[in-house]
Amino acid sequence: MHRSQQYDGFARLLHWGVLIVLVAQYGVAWTMPDIGKDTLPVGLVAWHLLLGTAILALTVIRAVWRLSHAAPVSVASPTLRFLARTGHLGLYALLFAVPVMGWINASSRGYAVTLLGVVPLPALSPVGSALGHAFGDIHAIASYVLIGLIGVHVLGTLYHQLVLRDNTLSRMLPGRD
Numbered sequence: 242m243h244r245s246q247q248y249d250g251f252a253r254l255l256h257w258g259v260l261i262v263l264v265a266q267y268g269v270a271w272t273m274p275d276i277g278k279d280t281l282p283v284g285l286v287a288w289h290l291l292l293g294t295a296i297l298a299l300t301v302i303r304a305v306w307r308l309s310h311a312a313p314v315s316v317a318s319p320t321l322r323f324l325a326r327t328g329h330l331g332l333y334a335l336l337f338a339v340p341v342m343g344w345i346n347a348s349s350r351g352y353a354v355t356l357l358g359v360v361p362l363p364a365l366s367p368v369g370s371a372l373g374h375a376f377g378d379i380h381a382i383a384s385y386v387l388i389g390l391i392g393v394h395v396l397g398t399l400y401h402q403l404v405l406r407d408n409t410l411s412r413m414l415p416g417r418d
Contacts, residue, residue, distance in 0.1 A: 246313045246314050248313055248412050248413055249310065250415075251306060252303075252306060252307070252310065254415075255303045255306060256303070256413055259296065259299045259300065259303065259336065262296050262299065265292055266293065266296060269285050269292060270384070272285060273286055273288075274286070276350070276377065280350075282347070282350075282352040289343075290343075290347060291355075291358050293339075293340040293343045294354065294355065294362070296336060296339075296340050297337065298357065300333065300337050300340075301337070303336075313412055315409075317401075317405075317409070324397070325397065328394055328397065331390050332387075332390055332391070332394060335383060335390060339380060339384050339387055341365070342376045342377075342379055342380035342383060343376075343377070343380045345365040345366045345373050345376040345380075346366075346373055346376045346377035346380055348364035348365045348366045348367075348368070348370075348373055349369065349374050349377075350373075351369075
């Protein structure tokens with residue numbers, strides 16, 4: 242494949258890294274206890290916070306990288322390019338917003354939020370904030386919207402690979418340099 246049609250290695254690493262952390266995050270989220278008034282940020286809840294900050298950090302790095310590095314040349318039609326661009330913007334927005342909403346909710350519960358368990362992050366809402374607690378519900382709903390958008394992303398990739406046969410999938414596969 243011509244280099245101008247291929248994402249660079251760092252972009253591919255970030256793409257697949259976010260996927261791996263998301264899979265771990267959803268696994269933790271679905272098995273951790275429900276967070277209530279007396280829930281402490283230990284065990285799976287602590288892991289959920291750690292993975293959330295990892296997703297946020299990777300997403301910010303990905304966005305900065307993408308803004309500073311042009312996307313590979315696309316052979317798709319203008320309509321498909323528009324749909325892809327719109328879908329990617331939605332993914333970036335949710336990959337940023339869902340962890341931030343979780344952070345707001347954690348702050349309202351008095352949880353210390355740290356970047357990767359090391360760097361303390363500021364509280365985004367006061368302890369006991371009703372709005373901060375409401376962000377927990379929005380966070381949960383938005384996480385399902387994110388799953389749906391990821392599903393659409395995967396279906397679009399399969400459409401390119403199996404129907405159009407335009408090698409779009411190869412642009413993001415590792416080891417193709």
